[in-house]
Amino acid sequence: MEIASKYSPEQIEKKWYDYWMRHNFFRSTPDEREPYTIVIPPPNVTGVLHMGHMLNNTLQDVFIRRARMTGKNACWVPGTDHASIATEAKVVAKLAEDGIKKSDLTREQFLKHAWDWTYKHGGIILEQLKKLGASCDWERTCFTMDEKRSQSVLKVFVDLYNKGLIYRGVRMVNWDPGAQTAISDEEVNYKEQQGKLYYLRYQLADDPKRYAVVATTRPETILGDTAVCINPNDPKNAYLKGKKVIVPIANKEIPVIEDEYVDIEFGTGVLKVTPAHDVNDYMLGEKYHLESIDIFNDDGTLNEHGLQYAEMDRFEVRKKIEKDLEEAGLMEKVEPYTNSVGFSERTDVPIEPKLSMQWFLKMGKISEPAFMSVMDDVVKLHPAKFKNTYRHWMESIKDWCISRQLWWGHRIPAYYLPEGGYVVAETDEKALELARQKTENNNLSMADLRQDEDCLDTWFSSWLWPISVFDGINEPCNKDIAYYYPTNDLVTAPEILFFWVARMIIAGYEYRDDKPFKNVYLTGIVRDKQGRKMSKSLGNSPDPIELMDQYSADGVRMGMLLCSSAGNDILFDLSQVELGRNFCNKIWNAFRLVKGWQVDETIEQPDSSATAITWFSNKLQSALAEIEDHFEKYRISDAMMSSYKLMWDDFCSWYLEMIKPGYQQPIDQKTLQTTIDFFDRLTRILHPFMPFLTEEIWQLLQPRNVGESIMISEMPEKNSFDEKILKAFDFASEVIIAIRAQRAKRNILNKEQIELFIKKNEETPQTLFDGIVAKLCNIGNIAYIDEKPENCASFIVRSTEFFIPMEENVNKEEERAKLQKELDYTRGFLDGVLKKLNNERFVGNAPEKVLEGERKKKADAEARITVIEEQLKSL
């Protein structure tokens, strides 16, 4: 069989993914096995794959594939999120390109466009996940706005409303004038802005010659002022106490109030109070029963309270009003000023604090079990440091504003009655029924009811995700939810710990009386080399699809995993992905080597091969134990690294070299079969990390039946191993490395055969792996001697002397200098050890194990010194 020397993934990846799909290997249905469940953090339905998804989904696939290979019934549920704000923003932008304004469309027309968009772009991201190798049960794909999920959302809303947990209220919300919706605090990004601080004169009502000077960054809001406020302890403004002042331009009298909230040192110590447009002012307004005057339209232009500025944009007004105030002599001064301004995460438009009627969910009581379960490790966070963050948030949890002024989403199932009041119901019919009861008017028809225009926050559907994907809200007793819930691991980014993870836990306890998952693995944020978050807008993110085309899906998976310790941000570096690709190629070539060997059934197994097999099978077991330990502790990159070293260093660099027959020589049957068996196990160990390459090799390694696959094979089981053999080999490997170094130093080519003399002493290990040393170093004869031979290159491993006879004379001066240096170092080392051992407090306090170690160090060093001294003497 001719096998290419470079691994080419293109066809191979596609071939095996199709094969897995065709044989339904990803499918999971309840059975008698233990379930292992992951629900995908649903990506935005119209989104495209970015590096964060790559990391996240690689990890999930590693977990799910490993679970599948360890006898669990593994179920990974995929799906997408309707992402109301993000998607609506995209649709609006697309319509704008076509010259259509959202405001010219009816709700129905707009939704038609939104659905068209969703059908067209929706699910692209899921197709991209397939390229990565994601082994999701695609038959279970859900969408947060599909029928069952929508029903679940409405059902939960009605239920919470009936429990008295949902209420309507006027609140100061973050208004996004771009998207014309309220957004949550979490969706506001504060940015430093170079602005101005304006000092305005508010004349006293009873004495126009005197005035209060107010410092503000937002002069356009003066038209909404309903008071100015001073600190009662501020002597310099005491003259304002009990006075009334006149708002410039508006020419309106407002009172001077006093509150300690005002910082005496800031500006002039006089604060203008605009309850409708500032959170703190709103609180002052509540406290002193001030009127709220909202001067803005929803799009950020001024309304009729804006007087002559009505219909102008807020920022235009700021400029204009600055000029007008100056002309009127009411501007004291203007200073440059840096302050932080909130921007909408979605539209990047400065947000406007605005009073508006919103729906809220009371979070206090409902969140208690979720709080406790994380504190008590019923739900474990990995890494655990996020427990603190979680506690901090849960302790100060605020009511959740769940309404959004959008059309794309689940419409709030509240219906307003003609003569005031409203009813809440899952369907129009039920609403009408309730409305008739409430109004005692049986003639009421649907046309008389007006459904709330708002949509629910996206997270109000995704917080039900681990339940709703198994339809556990609509059918709380169905087989799937009973079997798969609670799920096992959730893999997500720490930035949505509160938006999503905390709320899922809350919903889990409220609707299943149980946690939604046992472990939460929080990945880092993928950043570029400058430490910036990778994002489309910055254009600093490589295209994952291109990356996979270039480096193979397996290579990219490896690259992501190697730098992804839990919870730490990862600085993405192409060299990691290169490493992944190189590793694929390494395995591929190891496979080529093994596959290329001819068997001769008549030859006996060489002793060196038998020894190599004994060593490697022990090494394999110790690595398996290590890998399993890493997995248990969610140290995935460590598990990856251990597997990588087992394959590359132990198997390829050591084992294969040990058993490799000479050029064009055949191999014995026994060794070949065992090697293939090792290789088989190695591919299985590596399969969760790099599914495609391992499947390809596994299939070619031995004859397989149709319908067999590595992904449904069993993970090699860990067994006990002999530590002594591994230790003995460590010594042998040191000897081999030392001989290679001698060859390199003395320019003895590898093909030139040499001899080796060993002067054993009581410190020399019993097993020396002579056959292997001879083979790997091309040694014709190994002999044990008592006397130092003439004209030899010599070296010392631990405290055993080795000699290689040389044809040319050895430079004695050089040898002496080298040995002297070695001697000095070892003596220094011994001094350090002796100091410790002569320290009574050390001997008295240190545990026996440590003492033993120190004594061993002492003995070793002494033996070594003796040997070096002897050598020096003989020179």
Next chain:
RNA sequence: GGGAGCAUAGCUCAGUUGGUUCAGAGCACCUGCCUUACAAGCAGGGGGUCACAGGUUCGACUCCUGUUGCUCCCACCA
């Protein structure tokens, strides 16, 4: 302003209960090899006062305190 975290080789990062599995990996670098599986490779090598200053301890990369620098979260800046 409140909270959390980080600082280890040129770069990206591991380092689990304080003690030879402890100073490590990969990349980069240097030297020598196109040795018939692999140059996406092989062999060898250099490189770190573990941010700084104290303290606890027989012993500190590891624990404590402080300093400096950076990051994130929350609140918020008229």
